[in-house]
Amino acid sequence: MITVEHLSKKFGNLVVLKDVNIEIREGEVISIIGPSGTGKSTLLRCINLLERPSGGSILIDGVDILDAKTDVPKIRQKMNMVFQSFNLFAHLSVISNLTIAPIKLLGKSKKEAEEKAMEILTLVGLAEKADNFPDELSGGQKQRVAIARCLAMDPEIILFDEPTSSLDPTMVSEVLSVIRRLAKDGMTMVIVTHEMDFARDLSNRVLYMDEGVIYEEGTPAQIFDNPQREKTRAFINRIRSINYHITSPRYDPHTISAEIEAFCEKQILPLKTRQNLLVIVNELLRIYTPLLSTTTLDMTVAYSEKKESVQVVLESGGEALNPLDKTLLPDDQAKSPVWSMMQGIEYQRVNSKNRVTLMLH
Ligand code: ADP
Numbered sequence: 401m402i403t404v405e406h407l408s409k410k411f412g413n414l415v416v417l418k419d420v421n422i423e424i425r426e427g428e429v430i431s432i433i434g435p436s437g438t439g440k441s442t443l444l445r446c447i448n449l450l451e452r453p454s455g456g457s458i459l460i461d462g463v464d465i466l467d468a469k470t471d472v473p474k475i476r477q478k479m480n481m482v483f484q485s486f487n488l489f490a491h492l493s494v495i496s497n498l499t500i501a502p503i504k505l506l507g508k509s510k511k512e513a514e515e516k517a518m519e520i521l522t523l524v525g526l527a528e529k530a531d532n533f534p535d536e537l538s539g540g541q542k543q544r545v546a547i548a549r550c551l552a553m554d555p556e557i558i559l560f561d562e563p564t565s566s567l568d569p570t571m572v573s574e575v576l577s578v579i580r581r582l583a584k585d586g587m588t589m590v591i592v593t594h595e596m597d598f599a600r601d602l603s604n605r606v607l608y609m610d611e612g613v614i615y616e617e618g619t620p621a622q623i624f625d626n627p628q629r630e631k632t633r634a635f636i637n638r639i640r641s642i643n644y645h646i647t648s649p650r651y652d653p654h655t656i657s658a659e660i661e662a663f664c665e666k667q668i669l670p671l672k673t674r675q676n677l678l679v680i681v682n683e684l685l686r687i688y689t690p691l692l693s694t695t696t697l698d699m700t701v702a703y704s705e706k707k708e709s710v711q712v713v714l715e716s717g718g719e720a721l722n723p724l725d726k727t728l729l730p731d732d733q734a735k736s737p738v739w740s741m742m743q744g745i746e747y748q749r750v751n752s753k754n755r756v757t758l759m760l761h
C-alpha cells in the first residue's frame with residue numbers, strides 16, 4: 401500500500417533521516433519506537449507531505465507522491481494524521497471540526513457530513529459532545545475528537561504521532577481504546593508511541609528507529625523479547641551506562657568514583673548498591689592497574705531499569721587470559737571480600753580482547 405524507499409531528510413546541515421525503507425501493507429498496524437530526536441515525527445511528516453523529503457521516494461498504491469505531477473490534496477485524503485497536541489480548530493464546535501473538511505474538500509453536503517460525523521462521534525464515545533467546543537473537553541476527549549476528525553475523511557491509513565504523550569495518565573487508556581477499536585476494524589495505521597505494552601499487543605510489526613534509519617524491525621515478540629542489535633536492546637531494557645577508556649596506569653581514580661556516584665544518583669539507585677558498586681570498581685581497577693602499562697581497559701557500568709540490575713563490563717587487550725582468574729592474582733586480591741558482592745562473573749575472549757562481565761550482588 402505504501403512503500404518508502406531510501407527516504408532522507410535534512411534540515412540545513414542536520415541529517416535527520418538517512419535512508420529509511422518501509423513497506424506498509426493494507427490492514428497492518430505498525431508501531432515506531434525509539435529515543436526522542438531520532439526523526440520519528442519527521443518521518444511521519446514526510447510520509448504525510450507536511451515536510452518535503454530531501455531524497456528517496458514514497459509510493460502509494462504504486463504512485464510516487466513526491467512526483468511534481470501528483471495531486472497532493474487527493475493523496476492527503478487517503479492519509480490522515482493525529483498529532484500529539486490534537487490540533488483541533490478551537491473556534492469550531494466538535495461536530496464542525498469533523499464536517500469542515502468533508503464539506504470543503506470532498507464536496508459533501510452539510511447534512512451528509514453531519515450524519516457521518518455523528519456516526520463517528522458515537523464510535524469514539526463522544527456523541528454527547530457534538531455541540532461543545534474543544535476547550536470544554538478534557539485532553540483525552542480532545543484527542544478522541546482529533547481521531548474522529550481523521551475518520552471523517554474516510555482515510556485509508558492513519559498516522560499517529562505519539563497520540564497519548566501529552567495526556568494526563570488517567571486519560572491515556574480511553575484514547576488507546578479507540579485506537580484498538582480501529583485496529584480491530586482493520587484500519588491501516590502507523591503509530592509512533594512510547595506506550596510499549598500497547599505497541600506490543602496491538603502491532604503486527606514494530607520498527608525501532610535510531611540514527612535516522614530503521615535500525616531494527618520485527619514482530620513485537622522479536623523486538624521486545626529478543627532484540628538483536630545493541631541499541632535496540634539498550635532501549636528496550638532501558639539500559640543507561642557510562643563508559644571509561646583507560647589507557648595508562650596514571651588514570652584518575654577519583655574522577656571515576658565521583659562520576660560513577662553521580663551516575664548512580666541519577667538512576668536513583670539505593671545507597672547500598674552505590675556503595676557496593678564503588679567498592680567493586682575500586683577493587684577491579686586495582687586488579688587491572690598493573691596491566692595498564694602494556695594494554696588498555698574499557699570499563700562500562702550499565703544499569704538496566706527493566707531488570708533493576710547493575711552490570712560491569714571490562715575489556716582489556718593482551719594475551720588470552722581472564723584477568724580475574726584468582727589463581728593468577730596476589731593473595732590479598734584473591735581473598736578480598738569484594739568477590740562476595742559480585743555474581744555471574746563471566747569471561748569471554750571477544751575480538752582479541754579479554755572481556756569480563758559481572759553483576760552486582
Ligand atoms: P522524534 O520525533 O524522533 O523525537 P523529530 O523528528 O521531532 O524526532 O526530530 C528529529 C531531529 O530533527 C531533531 O534534532 C529536531 O531538532 C530536528 N528537527 C525537526 N524538525 C525540524 C525543523 N523543522 N527544522 C530544523 N530541525 C528540525
Ligand code: MG
Binds near residue numbers: 440561
Ligand atoms: Mg516526535
